[in-house]
Amino acid sequence: MTTAATPVAGARTHAGQRFGVLAVLAATTCWGLGGVLGKSVGASGLVVSFYRLWMGAVLLNLVLIVTKRRLTWDVLKWSWLGGVCFGLNVALYFTSVRMTSIANVAIIGSLTPVIVFPIAVKWMGERVTRKAIVCSALAIAGVIVVVLAGGSSGERALSGDLLAVVNLVSWAAFFLVTKHARKGVGTLEYLAAMTLVAAITVTPIAFLTGQDFGSVEGVGWVWLVLLVLIPGAAGHGLMTWAHAHVDVSTSSVLVLGEPVLATIAAAVFLSESVNAVQMLGMAGVVAALAVLAVAESDTVEPEPVAAAT
Secondary structure (H helix, E strand, O other): OOOOOOOEOOOOOHHHHHHHHHHHHHHHHHHHOHHHHHHHHOOOHHHHHHHHHHHHHHHHHHHHHHOOOOOOHHHHHHHHHHHHHHHHHHHHHHHHHHHOOHHHHHHHHOOHHHHHHHHHHHHHOOOOOHHHHHHHHHHHHHHHHHHHHOOOOOOOOHHHHHHHHHHHHHHHHHHHHHHHHOOOOOHHHHHHHHHHHHHHHHHHHHHHOOOOOOOOOOOHHHHHHHHHHHHHHHHHHHHHHHOOOOOHHHHHHHOOHHHHHHHHHHHHHOOOOOOHHHHHHHHHHHHHHHHHHHHHHOOOOOOOEOOOO
């Protein structure tokens, strides 16, 4: 049984590109629900992350066993760095939001394309179009409007902002590493290995910070399971698959829709208010991402296709 898909020469197909863009948008939608589900668990961010990652690791590795696949050293070699980056990203995010405002963390996080674009061009051979740059700038501006117009809470501290910057780097690194890893390993194998490594990475951080692991009670476990299934398995599964079909310079911009979707989800499910300025900012983000999604769906560039399972 082959555990990692073998790279094959070929060209990126129009259908693959289109479905890849749709997968990125679907993943972004799943991630947009993460905040509502996580908040509903009723536990600290690190506790939620600890259980989410370990439950996800067990689930994905069980699926791996049922489908008669297994983790090998080769799969782990392709996946371990992504797991470390993702584990650190989760820990840094929840730590930074306690040390500075959530608005600051969200704005800093929206700068992902600024890191991804030059690396994608220089080391991955991607071509970033003028339209992608303009759409990225408009989407980032829209995210900033949405976040700032909603007001901010929490103390602003330089140390927290610096952690948010490190968090931004870890997320961009996770995106780029996952894109690279998809050249040598399949979607399920990568997810199972990456999530396991991420869980191992978060565990000592959670224990050393004295988290209350018994704080999840009753219906909180239901929300936790949904968190594992929707943003975790579905969201990351779709995005990992899409990395084999969509340029990372494109996907890093499309996921800027997550803060907008999170704001809408909070308004619908948690009755959080949304003002007119926020709605204007959200409309700008959606418009910019829609233009980019349509443009990228109709653009096909020859590229070796690898590990597209």
